[in-house]
Amino acid sequence: MIKLTINDKEVSVPEGSTILDAAKQLKIKIPTLCHMSLYDIQFFNQSASCRVCVVEQEGRNNLLPACATPVSEGMKIRTDTKKAIRARRTIVELLLSDHPNDCLICAKNGDCELQKIAADLGIREIKYPGEIATFPTDNSSKSIVRNMTKCILCKRCETMCSSIQTVDVLTEIGRGFDTVMGAAFNLPMDETTCTFCGQCLAVCPTGALSEVNNVSKVWDAINSDKVVIVQTAPAVRVALGEEFGMEVGSLVTGKMVGALRRIGFDRVFDTDFAADLTIIEEASELIHRIQHGGKLPMLTSCCPAWVKFFEHQFSDMLDIPSSCKSPHEMFGALSKTYFAEKMGLKAEDIIVVSVMPCVAKKYEAARPELSEGSSSDVDIVITTRELALMIKEASIDFENLDDKEFDNPLGESTGASVIFGATGGVIEATLRTAYEFLTGKTLENVEFSSLRGMQGIKEATIDINGMSINIAVSHGLGNARHLLEKIRSGKANYHAIEIMACPGGCIGGAGQPFHHGDLSILDKRMNGLYKEDRGKTLRKSHENPMIKKLYDEFLGEPYGEKAHELLHTTYVARKKI
Amino acid sequence: MDFKFDIEKNMEKVRCLETFIEKNRQVPGVLIPVLQEAQGLFGYLAREVMEIIARGLDVPVSKVFGVATYYTQFTFMPKGENDISICLGTACYVKGAQEILEEVQNILGIKDGETTPDLKFSITSTRCVGDCSLAPVVLVNDDIYPNVNKKEVKDIIAKYKVEVECYDHL
Structure with a gap:
């Protein structure tokens, strides 16, 4: 067992646990966005790509992503410092700067995790206006709509598609600002081996993946x-x-x-x-x-x-x-x-x-x-x-x-x-x-x-x-x-x-x-x-x-x-x- | 843009690639060397070639594509008969190379890294070619064009294709 403190509270957790796991044990909430663990089906998405869960460690200059950092003996973590909270805020503001922010008419309105975290952090302005990475919507299938302009690159869909379903259709394509989740050769979904199980959209935090609406x-x-x-x-x-x-x-x-x-x-x-x-x-x-x-x-x-x-x-x-x-x-x-x-x-x-x-x-x-x-x-x-x-x-x-x-x-x-x-x-x-x-x-x-x-x-x-x-x-x-x-x-x-x-x-x-x-x-x-x-x-x-x-x-x-x-x-x- | 890859015509090279895969498939992290070998053989990574690699290494084709698109060294279109390289090194850039690149793109109707559908031209932006005193520099195949200005671009391209006007409206 590894002993550490989070916000001055002591906790012991098994080796290999993350700071987030330890915080959960103490009932200390650390906001997350890209992270998702579904223990029952062994689904673990710990890409630490969004950095919303950053926390401060005493004696260290840089912030740590709680969802992907393993605990170590004697660690002193603070989740509530000004530095950590400001960093989280900036991260969400940057995510919103590359997002259409059309929440009112979005398929995920009310169910979106990005919307929720923006609300929790009380964000009231888009501080960094600029270019938004836009991609054409894929309406090719009868089941799933892919609107990658709304994607925050959490990679939950890829983890689901490859690790759990072993269908291996979705992958990260390209690099930098142009990075997009998609199928090989950017094929539309109806030309791939996609089974349309839709588990990608069941874990998608935003409106990037949604069902074809037949209402x-x-x-x-x-x-x-x-x-x-x-x-x-x-x-x-x-x-x-x-x-x-x-x-x-x-x-x-x-x-x-x-x-x-x-x-x-x-x-x-x-x-x-x-x-x-x-x-x-x-x-x-x-x-x-x-x-x-x-x-x-x-x-x-x-x-x-x-x-x-x-x-x-x-x-x-x-x-x-x-x-x-x-x-x-x-x-x-x-x-x-x-x-x-x-x-x-x-x-x-x-x-x-x-x-x-x-x-x-x-x-x-x-x-x-x-x-x-x-x-x-x-x-x-x-x-x-x-x-x-x-x-x-x-x-x-x-x-x-x-x-x-x-x-x-x-x-x-x-x-x-x-x-x-x-x-x-x-x-x-x-x-x-x-x-x-x-x-x-x-x-x-x-x-x-x-x-x-x-x-x-x-x-x-x-x-x-x-x-x-x-x-x-x-x-x-x-x-x-x-x-x-x-x-x-x-x-x-x-x-x-x-x-x-x-x-x-x-x-x-x-x-x-x-x-x-x-x-x-x-x-x-x-x-x-x-x-x-x-x-x-x-x-x-x-x-x-x-x-x-x-x-x-x-x-x-x-x-x-x-x-x-x-x-x-x-x-x-x-x-x- | 789709360029048809003719497996029959390339059978010999395909066999070379398959032998390379067979020999190296147990090596950890072999995907990138295999992609490099394939690009060396065919000049670019066609969809069919990436599918051969996926089957050969028994990895999902999405992974092959994901890795290949991450690295700028890989290209997904055949090079044109005439490859136009525009130097975007510091000296050329300061002297207006970006403008020249844009002009070439406008005239040919394709973007940097792409090839015209008739396979006549491709555009490749490059970093310093070592001719800074002649900036900005454009290379077409092995021909060097020094001190290029935007107005000359059309004439340079015309030298390689008489009916260059057909791209004009694009």
Whole structure:
């Protein structure tokens, strides 16, 4: 242990800790900007590029960045000297001198860390007017907008993209004033191996990276004469409340349904319904593969960023992911066939809007494989944050809304579908159904605790009818790569693997309210989902009466011909570089 | 600006580069020497060449590009048939070299370090060429032009290309 003092208070911390770590232990606040540590997923951005965290050390002339300076024995640190505070101020003033400062109309307005620190320091004038490094905005993708004029070069996006996701698209290009974060050869995002997971924008402190905003498209749809159907992903209901100052992890399903109805959607349905359907199809596919000597392991395919990742990085293994479409895409396909038929409508008369915790879903919805003729299964995707914007724009008093129920027939769901939103949830839901399908017996304890939690890779062996089923679960694409490489080299013996691109699964999606470096938020959202699961009478997807009805009336056999046509898809080999 | 790199035509050099990579891939910090070797072979770093390097060293192509763009020694466009070097050393600078550089850029419609799309001209600003008494100095290939003034620039360029007027409007 290393002993030091900060502002005359003594503290002991393990060797290798930074001054910032030690200050945190003493509850002494040192402002930071570029720095971000997410211990749960081993994300550490300590580039010390902004220098906002500078502190003074007794006996030293120059100031030290607290986020990147390791402690040493007997150090005497002061965080509150005039010199340190003035330096911090100047640093922020200089950052603002190279920033557009159009906060009022910025996508990150109210959520920007640069804005916050400028407010905390009480900055009232741009002291150093001068040239601003400007770069063209990259609008090439369906998911992510890159406005590098707003970038402060903290490099969080690069750390996320390379160290955690191992996608390695974003890098620092050039030097000096012209330095910019971008892709190799300055390619627009849609020409790169970017998976559109959006975790770069989830950690971006400013408005340099943001989601493609589809709010006005949704308002236009609502005000058209088409029938507009909305569906909401499981993870949205445990995060939306945060945008309205409610406690983190609050379950706001009923209020969300009420708000969507007020906004003016013609039908408010639940992606959870399609999640139950996904389970029937996926469990049937898994059983089919196990019983007919098919390709194992089977990988889940709900996560569009993960799908694009393996299409680029493991294009030699396109036969192992499940061919199931993701739940919201299955939902879209059914809306425009089954539901349309029931309502006497044509597919073109219907607009399907998905509310997702995810920005990759925007890209996914535009994939040509996921459409029927000129009509996409899903027309518009908005994120949890965009839905919150719509609710605010419509002046709906969200917190005081009465709880409402989803519409039918596509609104009924079981507890199995709810847990889709947390890492491990899809495979847990699959097991609940596969167990009963394979054994014909009732599964009493439906909670598979070994598959839950924030560990990067989880493994479990489940005994079904004397057969050991080996399961793996991973979240974060770096962990996924690790698993896939084990499979490629023949060192793994799994039957089924669930992979989600984002930390914690969809609850940590890039379309969710920003966590600002506090991943304990994810645990609370996760608990919210498990709470909803426990509160449901039906907790196994195949018990959903509306799903049974759907197969009886329309689809026929699970994993059958019609199901294949509507609910399954194909993958494309893409370039690795 | 895109310049097509013809891998077929450059196959021999590509093989040289691949052999160099193969020999040195275990050496720590080998990326910069490999980039230097590649630039030595091809005269510049084409996208295709950087992709070959990324594959060969098994590093992300974004890293190759990031490192290459950090160092001013690397260039990403082929040099033109005629390379115009403008000395920006102290003496030349004081005598108005910046103005001359700007004039060359205006006439050719490209910036310092770039090449015209027809590959006829490229502009390379340089530091002192050691001819301070003749400042400001412009070099076109191996021809030295001493005491250049802004008005002469057009004529100098015209010597190397008759139809120089086509750049005029740029």
